[in-house]
Amino acid sequence: METIRIDCEPNIKTKIVEFLNNFSSNDYKIITEDASFINDKKKLEATLEKMANGTADYYSPDELDNYLEKTISNYEY
Template identity: 60%
Template sequence: MEAIRLEFKSEIKEKILELLSSFSSDDLKIVQEDPDFDANKKKLDATLAKIKNGTAESCSLEELDAYLEKTISEYEN
């Protein structure tokens, strides 16, 4: 199956749902969109821009492992 995202005025929602309901459930499935989609997309776009322009903070796997070991050891006792 394929998925598309529709944006429409609230006045036509009922008409759109009426049209879509004419298809069988095997042919069409209506999936509710994540209410935080736009906010998440904006954050991810900003992060991608930082990665592309070289300003993103990163660390090596060894640095991450050392950080995690230190954090875990603080909470072991």
């Protein structure tokens, strides 16, 4: 099977579901998006917007390494 994702208004969704009813339910499956997917999508869109408008923070590999070392040391015994 292949997946098609459609963002649409509720009235259009009703028409699409009505159209799909012309086919056997063995031929398609409606997949609903869960809350974690929607939350992740919002976070990624916000990050993309920051990158597009120039307000994103970027770090060098050395800065990242220092941050990770500090974080790891906080959890070591």
